[in-house]
Amino acid sequence: xxxxxxxxxxSAFVGDRVTITCRASQxxxxxxxxxxxxxGKAPRLLIYAxxxxxxGVPSRFSGSGSGTEFTLTINTLQPDDFxxxxxxxxxxxPYGFGQGTKLEIK
Amino acid sequence: EVHxxxxxxxxxxxxxxxxxxxxxxxxxxxxxxxxxVRQAPGKGLExxxxxxxxxDRTAYPDSVKGRFTISRDNSKDTxxxxxxxxxAEDTAVYYCAKDLxxxxxxxxxxxxxxxxxxxxx
Numbered sequence: 319x320x321x322x323x324x325x326x327x328x329s330a331f332v333g334d335r336v337t338i339t340c341r342a343s344q345x346x347x348x349x350x351x352x353x354x355x356x357x358g359k360a361p362r363l364l365i366y367a368x369x370x371x372x373x374g375v376p377s378r379f380s381g382s383g384s385g386t387e388f389t390l391t392i393n394t395l396q397p398d399d400f401x402x403x404x405x406x407x408x409x410x411x412p413y414g415f416g417q418g419t420k421l422e423i424k
Numbered sequence: 425e426v427h428x429x430x431x432x433x434x435x436x437x438x439x440x441x442x443x444x445x446x447x448x449x450x451x452x453x454x455x456x457x458x459x460x461v462r463q464a465p466g467k468g469l470e471x472x473x474x475x476x477x478x479x480d481r482t483a484y485p486d487s488v489k490g491r492f493t494i495s496r497d498n499s500k501d502t503x504x505x506x507x508x509x510x511x512a513e514d515t516a517v518y519y520c521a522k523d524l525x526x527x528x529x530x531x532x533x534x535x536x537x538x539x540x541x542x543x544x545x
Contacts (some may be wrong), residue, residue, distance in 0.1 A: 351531050353469075360519055360535035361469065372533060404469055406530075412485035413530045415469040 319343055319407050323416035331424045336392040338419045340405035345385045349409035352381055352390045356401040365390065366408075397423055426450040428520045428536035435542045440510050446503040446520030446536055454478075454498035457523035459532060460505050462516035462541075472518070473505065477526040488514075510543045517541075 320343040348368035353361040365381035378393045405416040432444040460472040473494040493506040521532035
């Protein structure tokens, strides 16, 4: 299963609403997770099962979708949200990640 | 608070071996599956291996199958990754990652800081 994220690069202002899309090459139900990684740091789990917010993650993050198309939405973008976002499919071996979306804060 | 600390990385020649360790604290280690995830310099994330909470089940992607072995010592709250037949393409930061569940969902809810493995002549 291949995951394709779009866009690959995104630049937005603090306070903006941002949407990242992850498309799977075949249906994966809701077996999808999202991670956020800042430069030089380990990734952080944001969302799993496509829409379940991980404990401690701010409510401005939300996920939706099923089958082959998924979205990660960040409402009211904060300065701390810069970095790279990855989706990951959990439906089939070898449980790969998307190529990443790099988010820059203007 | 969950704390995962990797050790054992470094520079190794192609064909060589290395054993990574991950010391866990802050949670009941023996009740969760554990994973290794790697990231080549400037690249994305790649899942490397998973081991169930009891250690009786493991899985690997084809890229490392037959060369890497994941194991755990629940009496020491420690996870291991034995890496043999290392190749240049194994050069990466290796992260120890706690699984959300005991069986191994490959949802990584806590991560170590990562450790660099460099494979070069």
